[in-house]
Amino acid sequence: MDLFIQTIVNGIIQSGFYALASIGLVLVFGVMRVVNFAHGELVMVGAYTVWLVHAQHGAPYLFTVVLAIILVTGIGLVMERFLFRPMMNDPLGGLICSIGVLFILQVIATYVGGEGPSKQVPPPFEGTMVIMDSIRIPYQRLFSICVSAAALVTLWYFLTRSTLGWAVRAVSMDREAAALQGISTVRISMVAIGVGAAMAGLAGALMAPLTNINPHMGHNVIITAFIVTIVGGIGSLPGAVIAAVLYALFHTFVTTYFSGTIATISGLLIMVLVLIVRPTGIMGHRVSE
């Protein structure tokens, strides 16, 4: 029973990362119709920033989190300006460009960190909270889930309450109609990728003390993000958050009781199943051709 409750708690904490890491992919696809294959690598850059500046050079953790967000947002904006914008009318072109970026970022990470074993960052928040003698939550994880939740609520508030957020949603619903209303789609694309990349950077920075950091960690991130995106419904932000929570619980449970690989295999199969049975996902809606 204790293991059961502990697994639920772990799953909920995990869902924060999944949601943060996937939301950028959803946002960029919704607004720009581009699948950003390098999204996992953006998370990786966030984690590397924390490792380099905090663990290696002793800068305060919170400062490096902010630094990671700024750096990754910058990379996202550069990608938008020089790759996705010229490729606006060719979705496959954008995707292939992002694969190129993926390689470049991996090589840079290898150069910065060197080859060899995965890096570890000692958790800045030590200690563990114990509830009812049996359920253990390390403070570091508690901190991450709180920050993730805060970031997601801020994003939700931004998208539903601010004019700019409305514009972002308008463009993701219908690009041409939004342009006819006088919304600058180029500017909105920049906002979308900026926000998406910032979330990825934050996810990476929060993940850094809790995971193994290596140049190829983006691979697992992008698989998770794909599953969450498809199951949640492409382009649907609430869907992505719900799917992130569900998938995190599912993945944690299968990992605890069976193995991590089986968890990923079944996740991928669920995703294929969703693509076949209900391609719009749990929260998506049908879009006419």
Added chain:
Amino acid sequence: MNASVYRTAVLIAGLLIGLTILPHFLKYHQQDFLIFLTINILVVVSYRLVTLTGEWSLIHAVMMGVGAYTSALLSKNFDISFWITLPLAGVAAGTMAALLSYPLFRMTQFYFLIGSFATGEAIRLCWIQFIKPFGGTGGISAIPSPELLDIDFLEPIPYFYLVLIIVTICVFLLYRIEKSRIGLTLHAVHWKGVLAESVGVNTWNYRALAFIVGSLFVGIAGALKVHYIGTVAPKQFDIGFMVFILIWVIVGGYRTFYGAMLGAVVLSVLDEFLREVNQLRPAIYGITLIFFILYLSGGLERLPQKIGSIFRMRKQGNT
């Protein structure tokens, strides 16, 4: 027409003769490289058949793995001769493709891309997970090499000739398929899907057919590869290799038959020179890819045309 056929025939004959004598002038590791290059040519040409219908699949590398694992398991565990497992590898990959075509071809474009990626990754993770037949992350080693008369196929030169013969036959078959009625229909499905449907072409069937035939040939390529190396592991068929296939086809130019081959040859040879800067290799690939997609989207095969048009523009500017 006769003149151009004649010219092409001479060109191909010259190429084949050149390839036949080439390995004798190379060092040992270069002979290895030549074998892999020849196999990769079959990989890209078969991938092109899949892309003819306009769908970019990300499962081709895994299909190669299906063939490779089939051949490795059969020849190692059941002592079946290479000459039987080789076609069986193709059949296995083709069958797998036929089964997958039901779910996969319910999707198009972006969804197909992601769906094929997910399915491929799931298959690949199965090889890692189920250690009993597949050997886990380490894969299967000590795969027997082919036996024929007294030829020692562990040596690169005899194996190269074997690969050259099989790849030439396969590429020729693929070429005939593309030029046949079926191939023309595939083109039609890509460029004028709705029109093709309206004249009675079952587009689903043709898309599935291209996928199955492409997978069949890449399964053979997979078997050829692992019987030479002697080991098969999930890492050989990961998304990284898939991306290489994609890069070869895009850099070479996917619109013509020889474009894809050109891409594989040029980039592989370039890759050989980059051995010194091993760490940098992926980044150079990445930059090449971005450059081509942004500035030379037709690929290398369009290069002469592009240069020609630049010169023409210069001339017009002067007058």
